Amino acid sequence: MVTLAQVAQHAGVSPSTVSYVISGKRSISQDTRLRVERSIAELGYHPHAGARALASNRSHVIALVVPLRTDMFVPVVMEIAIAVTTTARRYAHDVLLLTSEEGPSAIKRITNSGLADAMILMDVELEDERIPLLRQTGTAAALIGLPADPAGLTCVDLDFEATGRLAADHLADLGHREVALIGPAESVYRRHTGFAERTLTGFRQQAGVRGLRFLHRPCGDGHEAASGTLSRIFEERPGITGLVVQNESALPHLLGQLRQSGRAVPEDVSVVAICPDDVALHSAPRLTSVSVPAKEMGRRAVELVMALAAGRPAEELTLLTPALTIRESSGPGPR
Amino acid sequence: MVTLAQVAQHAGVSPSTVSYVISGKRSISQDTRLRVERSIAELGYHPHAGARALASNRSHVIALVVPLRTDMFVPVVMEIAIAVTTTARRYAHDVLLLTSEEGPSAIKRITNSGLADAMILMDVELEDERIPLLRQTGTAAALIGLPADPAGLTCVDLDFEATGRLAADHLADLGHREVALIGPAESVYRRHTGFAERTLTGFRQQAGVRGLRFLHRPCGDGHEAASGTLSRIFEERPGITGLVVQNESALPHLLGQLRQSGRAVPEDVSVVAICPDDVALHSAPRLTSVSVPAKEMGRRAVELVMALAAGRPAEELTLLTPALTIRESSGPGPR
DNA sequence: ACCTACTGTCGAAGCGCTTCACCAATCCTG
């Protein structure tokens, strides 16, 4: 293993100089910097992470807590996780993967052991038991998702209320009068995971403003749940011509079921999905959708948390503005 | 921050004693052990990861390299990742998440910096450029997937050849005579990611043995690709009554298309999927499937890598035996 | 009874790095 001392010797300078070249915390003459850098490359030197963490009290690691429960759409979780690690690398940081299985104690363990400088939490619940701990330990942390009381925390999320409003507006604009919101599984609402409820709130509000008659139904995963939900909706409200779907895994089943039951999209029913773009693009017809900006959320979370870890202040609430892309699944309403 | 020295003082012993209590590397009297353990709990002590890594040369971290390219089914990747982290925790280890973006240099960086004691690589290609590095540095590593030459490496994978044979056998047993294998996107075959080719090999072999006439077609993601592939298959071979599908994301579209084109499953066409169980269960009809044991793979990889890191020898090749579960999508063939 | 062996504990060295205090040389600035 190559050590800093060896690099120093090879470059003919003192260890501290090498350290300063690497960290950039002091000005170093062009000349010696080059010499040191050449030695580093030549010897293939990489600083020992543990030693560095011990001496500097910073590990250059961000902990990412991913949900175990899979009522968040798994590909979105993965996309965020990947965005987090690639962004972290741009800050010369690595990512430690934790699951919510370990619970709140994981937070204590990580902060106390100095394993990570900062944390990013996904799958935040409205009354998340980890939040008091975060507040009290003053850990540099960003939440992806919104708890009930985000004061003093740093949160990133899509503005789901605006998303709901946007979807309602789009259907209203097209002339639809009766619409339905198909959400995630009921368990998600019961666990108060925020995003589902916020979409509903925004949707309900704007539906009111625009005079839309509307229905809201949760929908489980799988084909059966999807087709059951769908037929019950049309049974109850045969006049429905607009559907907003916030449930990625039900989407293909829902579309298949519509096709099979003889309702053409968009001629008979318009569909607006809340999903990642690639899901919208891989459906038939291609879906008008409000995209879930997973990459952006991951990236922002890292940026915020890096600011916090560096002692800089960070925006408390980052609500990403939703964007609706009109594709082939939505068209003019009745008449 | 609580240090080992503080624990020692609190318990009235020397620091080294505390260390030995924690590591169990020397025998400690019942009496002092209890006293120390109580102090640890009382002070909420967690060893400083960096200091420990520096002194002991072991970081208690496993690096997990996940694919960036998403031609592996994302939920499977995620499930493996989660299985890896939960299993790692049982060995008191944490998991560092890397993406294949950084390429082979990541391996050097991690091993040289002592950030991780071992690595688990997913998305291994037949001629993976990281493998020489692994061999040469002697890194404790496990591969999930099979390279062209696994000699001297530690690999875990589903036995895809057996999987192909199993699927062929099942259809043959049911009396089908003409069948098709619908695989992942063509790009996957071109990149030689092993698993697709191995399934094909096993399927072809057993189809030969059982006298099945068969066709093989890759299939892209999305509805269009799926329905296109399907109609071309039936155009070319109208007599086909059995389908093996190794493409999770095409599955719902394929099934929808079959339904729509008036082919009943399993009355007209039998479908055998190679996919995780929950995908099979969430389809309609529930699919006869060979399950991809993601959890098991993650778990095994950790166990193997922990053995290697501890200097114990490890199985070079772990091929998990596939299991076919008969559900509702496969039935008797023609006649 | 003596020597050996083992058990339980301690002290201290040292892992590889960062950073503080210090120094020498150069640079302005009035």
Place this chain on the structure above:
DNA sequence: CAGGATTGGTGAAGCGCTTCGACAGTAGGT
């Protein structure tokens, strides 16, 4: 051109832990 800044470099302390060797004290074998 004196005096204070500024720049570029060094030496050494010390971060919190593990681990080696030492050392009492007790046990076991003969």
